[in-house]
Amino acid sequence: MIHKATRSRRVAPSTVRRLSLYLGFLEQRRQDGAATVPSRALAEAGGATPAQVRKDLSFFGSFGRRGVGYPVAPLAERVRAILGLDRGHRVVVVGAGPLGAALAPGAGWRERGFEVAAVYDLDPARIGTAQGGLVVRDAARLEADLAGRPADIGVVGVPVEAAQGVADRLVRAGVRALLNLAPVHLDVPSGVAVTQVNLALELDALAFAIRAGGRK
């Protein structure tokens, strides 16, 4: 289901981030049984003003009525469609570390549209162990597995020195988006999306901010 009014291109990353925050809030309110939400509450969840919420959503079509607020279920469906979550995404995780564990099946990813289909590791000590209901597979089987059942998103959770090699293998096997958990830059061909999540990078940024703040 693709809405005709939905435009996917030239949308700023900060807008995508707010849409994701709106969606999280809407799904929570839906679970609570709410039929509508005031634009102010939606704005707070996304760190935006009500005017910004209207702008974010009107870019993709018309929504909400002044004084009534936004209808929870239809808006959640619409934001899911805008974000591309109205289709499922198959995810494979390479590297069964602590952050990989946070991606294990059963942690609510399937409800959000992400099916964590397999977890791989390079380390013989981890291969064959259980992680979140999956048995960790030998990364040597990655290409054969993906040839049979392609994946949309690959998670690179291996040590720094192995990260680029695993990224290259995932891309060659048809993966179009990478979540990089290693603290190193990954080179990928144009057309492949990469986001990076690394706690060390974030803590370093906070240390730098504390240092800079203390010198003001």
Added chain:
Amino acid sequence: MIHKATRSRRVAPSTVRRLSLYLGFLEQRRQDGAATVPSRALAEAGGATPAQVRKDLSFFGSFGRRGVGYPVAPLAERVRAILGLDRGHRVVVVGAGPLGAALAPGAGWRERGFEVAAVYDLDPARIGTAQGGLVVRDAARLEADLAGRPADIGVVGVPVEAAQGVADRLVRAGVRALLNLAPVHLDVPSGVAVTQVNLALELDALAFAIRAGGRK
């Protein structure tokens, strides 16, 4: 130890990110026993060109000699000083979830200069359990604990609906930097730094990129 040539302000977040990547690479090379690294290898680790590396580092003083590369140990120390990692940072974690677990002591944070001093939770079922060598404390004790021993960085790892409240409490208790693991925007006073790490936000961004790419 603060280098006179070090300037902390008006440095782009992307520069801080590259410095953090350079540091991770340098520390790995130091463990491997290398005395110098070629600028090309440093550039690759940071996703930059050798010219960008020179520019990043020259902003903070002079470093490296053409044809010789960069001296591993002195440069690592210098980058640590630039990032503010030449002093330790006390970290408290509120919310003993999977990402909080990745921050547990023993995962190498202390070597990087981050001392995870305490883990708290709001959930009685988690209070008193062990996590990474620490006993999870009742979040009700946060203010009393921080009055006795202040922390630099607070990690907000509680559910969405509790996140802002925990952030407010940490800031009132003197914490100057927050790592937000909840998928919600946090409002903080100016002068308090916030970074956000959330796997759902990253996966949503990748889903959007796949959708946008498929429509080109």
